[in-house]
Amino acid sequence: MKNLLCTSLVAALCATTGGLASAGSQVSSNPYEGASFFVNPYYVGLLKEAREKNPEHADQFNKMMEQGGTGVWIVTRALVPIAQAMLDDARKQQQETGKSVVSTFVVYNLPERDCAASASAGELLLDQNGLEKYKHEFIDPLVAIFQSYPDLRISVVLEPDSLPNLVTNNGVRRCNDRVFQAYREGVIYALKKLALSNVTTYLDVGHSGWLGWDNNRRSMAKIFKDVLTEAGGTHLIRGFATNVSNYSPLVEPDKSIQNQSGPYFNWNPAMDELTYVSLLRRDFEAEGIYNRHFIIDTGRNGNPRSRTVWGNWCNIQNARLGTAPTVNPAEGIDAFVWIKPPGESDGSALLESSTQPRDPSCASVDSMPNAPLAGEWFHDHALQLLK
Numbered sequence: 001m002k003n004l005l006c007t008s009l010v011a012a013l014c015a016t017t018g019g020l021a022s023a024g025s026q027v028s029s030n031p032y033e034g035a036s037f038f039v040n041p042y043y044v045g046l047l048k049e050a051r052e053k054n055p056e057h058a059d060q061f062n063k064m065m066e067q068g069g070t071g072v073w074i075v076t077r078a079l080v081p082i083a084q085a086m087l088d089d090a091r092k093q094q095q096e097t098g099k100s101v102v103s104t105f106v107v108y109n110l111p112e113r114d115c116a117a118s119a120s121a122g123e124l125l126l127d128q129n130g131l132e133k134y135k136h137e138f139i140d141p142l143v144a145i146f147q148s149y150p151d152l153r154i155s156v157v158l159e160p161d162s163l164p165n166l167v168t169n170n171g172v173r174r175c176n177d178r179v180f181q182a183y184r185e186g187v188i189y190a191l192k193k194l195a196l197s198n199v200t201t202y203l204d205v206g207h208s209g210w211l212g213w214d215n216n217r218r219s220m221a222k223i224f225k226d227v228l229t230e231a232g233g234t235h236l237i238r239g240f241a242t243n244v245s246n247y248s249p250l251v252e253p254d255k256s257i258q259n260q261s262g263p264y265f266n267w268n269p270a271m272d273e274l275t276y277v278s279l280l281r282r283d284f285e286a287e288g289i290y291n292r293h294f295i296i297d298t299g300r301n302g303n304p305r306s307r308t309v310w311g312n313w314c315n316i317q318n319a320r321l322g323t324a325p326t327v328n329p330a331e332g333i334d335a336f337v338w339i340k341p342p343g344e345s346d347g348s349a350l351l352e353s354s355t356q357p358r359d360p361s362c363a364s365v366d367s368m369p370n371a372p373l374a375g376e377w378f379h380d381h382a383l384q385l386l387k
Helices: 004-009 041-053 055-067 077-097 130-147 162-168 177-193 214-231 273-286 379-386
Strands: 071-074 101-107 153-158 199-204 239-242 293-297 326-330 333-337
Touching: 041 055, 041 379, 055 379, 071 077, 077 101, 077 130, 130 177, 153 177, 162 177, 162 199, 162 214, 177 214, 214 273, 239 273, 273 293
Parallel strands: 071 101, 101 153, 153 199, 199 239, 239 293, 293 333
Antiparallel strands: 326 333
16 A cells, blocks of 8 residues: 655645635535646656657556646655645646645555555554654654645545554454554544644545445444544544545446355445445444545546455556546545556565565455565556556
8 A cells, every 4th residue: 555656756735725624624625626636747757757668658648647636645754845845836736727726645654554464564663662753753744844835725645544454454463452552543643633724634444345344334433433532523534535545446337246145245235435435424424423525546446347356456457547536526525536646556576685475465366467666656557557
């Protein structure tokens, strides 16, 4: 899930005076409405290089360059200054076009990050004072940067995979109670700090193929209610982000396939992301979390059957670009956003200096071979997505 390249590579957002949710009332407005998506010049540069290598796809790469709406991933302390550079570019775009610009940042650096996988393992360790470093060397300076751009709209996707891991991965060795408590404490701290007038926060809630089953969704709703209550209230978030860095389709095209007992769906009632959002909304309301909105990552979910195993997630070889970034595409959905920039690697099956697997998931039957490390540009995968 990690986006190193993304951080200096992918889209940032920003922009507008007025129409923003005030601190403590982030539910009040859609940050994407009435704004242009930020077009990240660094990501555009990568697409230009790809176009030069494959001129037969020039038209497709040109369309990708024009989209905007890709996410800027801040994944280490060293990358925090990237937020300022991206917001400077967003402000420039806003001034040149005369229209508000919105940028999407993924804040992703909890200690013991992504404990159920290894491709996205982070820099901070609890045994090395990782939680305090997260608070004061990562969140605090990042928030200070956000505060210094009061004229810009900033949308934050907070800590992908963190709280969802509490639902399903208690049996994983690295996902122990101490790690989960750090996840809770870190997310709560970030939620409080991000309650700014120009920032709108969306908490990550996994995707349909991971947490779509009734028990998983209901357990997650309870966990989120507890965390939000401890943070100070459900008003601290606008809503939730789904399918981040994943490939689950918006709509299962063949609803007649109700053989959910089969090896692919396995009795999962959430056969696609729109169904997942609808079911989640009901579960959250049962816990007293009302009127929350969603954003969905559609960067790589254009092929509904890209995988032979729904749970496979790393550099899926039959994936295709999904629906372009879109504002208010359906009731209760603020936007479709390319949160994970198309063309960026999910992870490598091998360590740089070893023949040992870095993450077995990146060597699955559905994964493209020879992938670089997570967050690096993966040219071959970018070409696959264009098909």
